[in-house]
Amino acid sequence: MTESVSKLIEELKRLGGRVEEVKDREVYLVVGRDNLRSLAKALYSTGAYLKTCAGVDERQVQGVLSIYYIFGLDELGVDVVLRVPVTEDDAKIPTIVLEVPAADWCELEARDMVGVEITGRPVRRLVLPEDWPEGIHPLRKDFDYSARPPRRFRSELPEEVGVPLGPYHPALHEPEYFELYVDGEKVVDVVYRGFHVHRGIEKLAESPRFTYKQIPFLAERICGICGFVHSSCYVMAVERAAGIEVPERAEFIRSIVLEVERLHSHLLWLGVAAHLLGYDVGFMHAWRIREHVMVLAEYLTGSRKTYGINIIGGVRRDLNVDKLDRILKTLAKVREEFVKLVEVMLSVPQIKLRASGTGILSRSEARALSVVGPVARASGLYRDIRKDYPYFAYREVSFKVPLYTEGDNLARVLVRVEEVLESIEIIKQLVDKLPGGPVAVESWDVPPYRRAVAAIEAPRGEDVHFIITGVGKPYRWRVRAPTYQNIPALRAMLRGASLADAPLTIASIDPCFSCTDRLVVYDLRTGSRRVLRIAGGVSACPL
Amino acid sequence: MLHSILTLVASLVGVVLAPVYDGLERKLRAAIHTRIGPPVLQTWYDLVKLFSKELVIPEGGTWCVLTLALEITALVASIALLNYIPLVTIPGVVGVEVAAFIALLTVATALTMVRAVAQNNVYSVVGGFREFTLALSSEPFLVFSYLALVAGGERPVFRISSLLILTICAYVLSSRIPYDIAEAEPELSAGVNIELAGPLLGVATMSTVLRRFLAAELTALALVSTAGFWSYQALVLSLALTPAVWVVHALVSILLGRTRVDVGPRTLLLTLFPLSVVTITIYGLGL
Known part of the structure; x- marks a missing residue:
């Protein structure tokens, strides 16, 4: 623990925090709810970002309900976790949204899922659907995973049916729902409603059918594009909690596959961005180049997607000389074709013109909302977990973190373009330095x-x-995907923008919502249901 | 009588071939995308399929159907008149046929806007207004350049300058990228066509294809007449040149991205207005 961290802990203790546990990378403090705001403010003012907060039903072990606020001190590479316990009878915690705007969603989610009331701010349902009964909180331990509470149907159709999908369709084929309020073609306000297909994965992991060993495969299904990230993050959390020493070779393999995943994800996004701007040549060629990466992923892991090689304590598949050779050959081809594609794409006048100066997110707004990834880096925030909190084999490689200050759509494009090239170099270094030895621990x-x-x-x-x-199995497993942190920034990015720029701006955070979108309205009078599709049409289908 | 028959035949050939040219464009687009792409006759297959579907009248039905019918009639009549004009007019004289052609062309665009608003869908209405903005920033120049070419006489520089304006405006008329903003799938989910399905969508698709044919043939005819051909020769040569112009239009659209609703019309005005001033000056100088 560095001197800076020690000083910070002393300051937090002075403000009312009590140290519960200190680890290499994490400091846990218990905080009374009366002191929460001052501690959060102190942490935020020292440059900490709010990573997320998590409601936990700890009645079985500590007799309380808690909210864990996880702050990241990027410059020190340390997380400070504030635990605020409250009794079930008086389950109220003051909001920290005024001090930490990024806490908006996770506070509401803790309220929905664990039933801790958040005071001092307007509240609404964030995750639970409209027809979910009052007073039932799915992440409480006395709520069984298989329980299905009766739906609270409305006797009349809700008024929202009249304008079910807002005045505007932002064209991403996922269950997002944006209401863009426009004055002519200018967006004056934005309302986002998500979580249409909340899958309850955190609760599912607590169900009897899952164990530590099985959850990596569940975690990998959180995302259809970057699922390996989630399984890696899960196994890393368990390994850290249990103190499992993962073999170095396994860490290298995980890092290689993570970068392969970044390559295909960024290429996918670049294609989508080109499509949204009407430049389908860019779209098709980006995806053609991506295909090389997909084939490589299949060769290395057995699957084009959802690789399934992560296990607690290591990986299930090793890399041999043939595979390493194939990696280098594929990367050389991808790099050559990608450089050509980017050169051509960025010379198309409409691409540069429409991406420049649109969807601007200022540095201060990015900081206030604790945005992450390319969105943060395009707004001048030097944030990259691979550098700030080095994990797996990333401490063994050198790479550049692309940084732009413009905060516009073009900056986000350029960050991703540079990241593709950096990823290729990272993989090359990892292949070159790949150590020998086992790829998994024998027991844990x-x-x-x-x-x-x-x-x-x-x-x-x-x-x-x-x-x-x-x-x-985990007592509590909290997952915070990057899009969760970036979506709230869209309001700042879209307000005052042109309606025509909205699709690209929304896409520029590379949002990952979930799968099929539909909003089902039950009509009790006729017994039928209507499925309202995002494209604006209403189609009838039988129950 | 012979002129009328020839016009009829040429127009029918145009109407039949337009979807084939569209199929060629799709094939060309696919080749540049490194895809196999659909068969050349795919646009015809699409139309046959759409016309075999049940008729679904969207909200605002009567107006929508009426305007769609009038729109496609205006486009077919425009193509017929375009073919007829070189056969029956003398270069340098603006007759009633030319005036009718211009009127029909303008009416077809206006009907697209009326259809868009009649559909009572916000995407469609926004698309209609986009169409209107584009029309305002290009159609006056299209009319100007067409009249200049028809009535301008033997002034080579003036003709070439007018031809340049007409070429740009005809491309805008074809509603291709970057000027497909009235439909702009990712932004407006098909915009002016959002509520259409089955036969009505078939008519709208045919309307788009015919508009593209008209844009290509108009450019081809302008090229041919600038080269000094008129009458039968002009008709035959322009019909032969039309697929080549279509391919050029297609290539331009494939290699560009979509413009923004405020940028596109502004760019057009900033390009076409000075060009028109220069063209008028050239005329004044007798060049």
């Missing part, structure tokens, strides 16, 4: 009620997994 054990925070730099930014270990 996870003691109960240990805590750990793990973070991985996903293609979209920092992915955070927080874990409290249990018996045979």
Whole structure:
């Protein structure tokens, strides 16, 4: 623990925090709710970012409900976790949104899922659907995973049906719902409503059908594009909590596959961005180049996507000489074709013109909202978990973190373009330095009620997994995907912008929502249901 | 009588071939994308399929159907008149046929806007206004350049300058990228066509294809007439040149991205207005 961290801890103790546990990368403090705001303010003013907060039902072990606020001190590479316990009878915690705007969503989520009331701010349902009954909180331990509470149907159709999808369709084929209020073609305000297809994965992991060993495969299915990030982050959290020493070779393999995943994700995004700007040549060629990466991923892991090679304590697949050779050959081809593509793409007048000066997110707004990944780096925030909190084999390689200050769509394009080239260099270095030895530990054990925070730099930014270990499976597993942190920034990016720039701006955070979108309205009078699709049409289908 | 028959035949050939040219464009686009792409006749297959579907009348139905019918009629009539004009007019004289052609061309665009607003859908309305903005910033120059070419006489520099304006405006008329902002799929989910399905979408698709044919043939005819051809020769040569112009239009659209609703019209005005002033000056100088 460095002197700076020690000083900070002393300051936090002076403000009312009590140190619970100090680890290499994490400091846990218990805070009374009356002192929470002053501690949060002190932490934020020292340059900490709010990574996320997590509501935890700790009644079985400590007799309280808690919210864990996870702050990251990037410059020190240390996480400070504030735990605010409250009793069930008086489950109220004051908001820290005024001090830390980035806490907006996670406070509401803790309120929905664990039932801790947040005071001092307007509240609404964030995650739970409209028809979920009052007073039932899915992440409380006495709520069984398989329980299905009765739906609270409305006797009349909700008024929202009249304008179900807002005045504008932002064209991403995922279940996002933006209402863009426009004056002519100028966006004057934005309302986002998400979580249409919340899958309850955190609760699912607590169900009897899952154990520590199985959850990596569940975690990998959180995202259809960067799933390996989630399984890596999960296993890292468990390994840190349990103190499992992962073989170095396994760490290298994980890092290689993570960078392969970044390559295909950024190429995918670049293609989508080109498509949104009407430049389908860029779209097709970006995806053609991506195909080389997908084939490589299949060769290395057995799957084009959802690789399934992460296990606690290592990986399931080793790399041999043939595979290493194939990696280098593929990368050489990808690099050559990618450089040509970018050169051509950025010379198309409409691409540069429409990306420049649009969707601007200022540095101060980016800081206030604790945005992550390319969105942060395009707004001048030097944030990259691979550098700030080196994990796996990233401490063994040198690479540049692309940084732009313009904060516009073009800056986000350029950050990703440079990251593709950096990823290629990172993989080359990893292949070159790949150590020998086993790829997994022979046995491991996870003691109960240990805590750990793990973070991985996903293609979209920092992915955070927080874990409290249990018996045979996690007691609490909190997942915070990067898009969760970046979506609130869209309001700042879209307000005052042109309607025509909205699709690119929304896409510029590389949002990862979830799969099929539909909003189902039950009509009790006719017994039918209507599925309202995002494209604006209403189609009838039988129950 | 012979002129009328020839016009009819040429127009029919145009209407039949336009979807084939569109298929060629799709094939060309696919080749540049490194895809196989659909068969050349795919646009015809699409149209046949759409016309075999049930008729679904969107909200604002009567107006929508009526304007769509009038729009495609205006476009077919425009193509017919375009073919007819070199056969029956003398270069340098603006007759009633030329005036009718200009009127029909303008009406077709206006009907697209009326159709968009009639659909009572916010995407469609926004698309309609985009169409209107584009029309305002290009169609007056299209009319000007067409009249200049028809009535300008033997002034080579003036003709070339007018031809340049007409070429740009005809491209805008074809509603291709970067000027497809009225439909702009990622922004407006098909915009002016959002509520259309089945046969109505078939008519709208045919309307787009015919508009592209008209844009290509108009440019081809302008080229041919600038080269000094008129009457039968002009008609035959322009029909032969039309697929080549279509391919050029396609290539331009493939290699560019979509413009923004405020940037596109402004760029057009900033380009076309000075060009028109220069053209008028050239005329004044007798060049």
